[in-house]
Amino acid sequence: MERVRKWVYSLPAVERELPIIFLEGRYWSPNDILSFIEANPNHPISAQLLRMLSMRIAAIGSPSITEIAKMRLLTLLEKHPVKVYTLGVLRRELSPEDLKREIMLGGSLGRSLISIQERRIAEIIGRFR
C-alpha cells in the first residue's frame, strides 16, 4: 500500500484525478486506486489493481488504451475546462465543447492529443515502483 501511496503522491495533483486503468467495468484514477486499496486491502480487485500497476498494464482486453486516453481528456475537460487559442483561419478559439467534439470525432488535433495521452498513461504507470 505504501508503494501505491508513494506513486500517487509523486503525480501532479490534476493527474491524480484522471483515469489511468480500466478494470471491472469502470475507469480508475490514481486517487480511486489508492482509496479503494486503503479501504479494501484484501479485496481481489485490490490485488488485481496492484498486479496491473506492477505489470504496467492499463487495460485488459477492451476498452483499449485509446479509450482510456479519450476518457482522460474528457474528464480533464469536464473538471478543468479551458479555452484554447490557435493560429488557424477557420478556428481561432476552441471552447471546452469544441475540444470534446474534436476528441470524440477524431479530428487531427483530437487524434494528436489522444496519442500524447496514450504515451502519458504508459509514462505514469511506468512510475509505479
Add this chain to the structure above:
Amino acid sequence: MMPEDNVIVLILPVGHGLEYCSKLLERLRAGYLLRGLRPIFTDGVEGSNDYAIEFFNPTVVYAVGHGECCVYTCECMTPYISTIGSCEKYTCSEELRLEFFNERYVHLLSCHTGKLLGHKLIEHGARAYVGYSDEFIYGVAVEGFEPPPASPPNPMADFYSFVDCDMEIERGIMNGRSIRASVESARRKALNYIYRYSYGDWRDWTIAPYASMFLEHNFNCLTCLGDLDWTPLKPKLAVSIAPRIAPIALGLLPLSFELFKR
C-alpha cells in the same frame, strides 16, 4: 537578385489575437541589434510587408499570422501568401507571392501551412521553410481568464511558452547556427517546458496537463523543409549564450532555469 545578408523582416500583425504572439516576437529586436544584424519590423499590413520585403530584400522572413493548408494571412486576416489548393474545410483559388521568397528562409508562425503552402514555397524557390502542419496552439487559459499579452505563464493561463519555443528557432539562427541546429535547440526548450509542467515546479498548476500536451502537439507538427543545413544569418558580433539545460539520465532536465531564463 540574391537577398541582402543579415537582413530579417518580421511580420507582426496584432489583430484577431495575434498581439499575443507579436508582442513576444518584438523582444527579438535587441538580440538582432546586439549581433550586428538588421531587423525590419512591419505592422503586418499587406502594403508594409510588400515594401519591407521588396525594399530591404531580407534573407529571413519570420511572419506571425493565421493560416490554413494553402494560405498564410497577415493583418486583418488578409491572405498574403497562398497557393491553389483545398483541405477539409478551406479552399484557396489563387496564387499569391509564391515567387516573393526566392532564396530566402521563411518561417511562418501559423497553423497548417506545413501541409501544402510550405512545400509550394520551396518549389517556387524559397531556400528553407519552417512552419506547422496542424493547429499551432499559442495559448491556453481557464475559461474567463485573459492575461495581458506577453505576460509570463501562470497557474491559470499560458500565452508565452508556446511562442517562446517557436522563437527559440530564431534565437539559434541569430547566433549563426544552421536551421537544423536551431530547431534542435527549440526542441530542447520545449522539453524543458514540458518537464516543468509534468514533473517540475509548475506541475500542480490548473493548466499544467494542457500546457504540456499542447507543447508536445506543437512540436510534433513542426515542419521543416528545404536546405536545413543552411546558416541564414552571420552575426557580426558573437554573443555567447549560457547553457540553459543539461542532459541528465532519462531526458533533459532543467538546471537553474530561473538563472538562465531570458
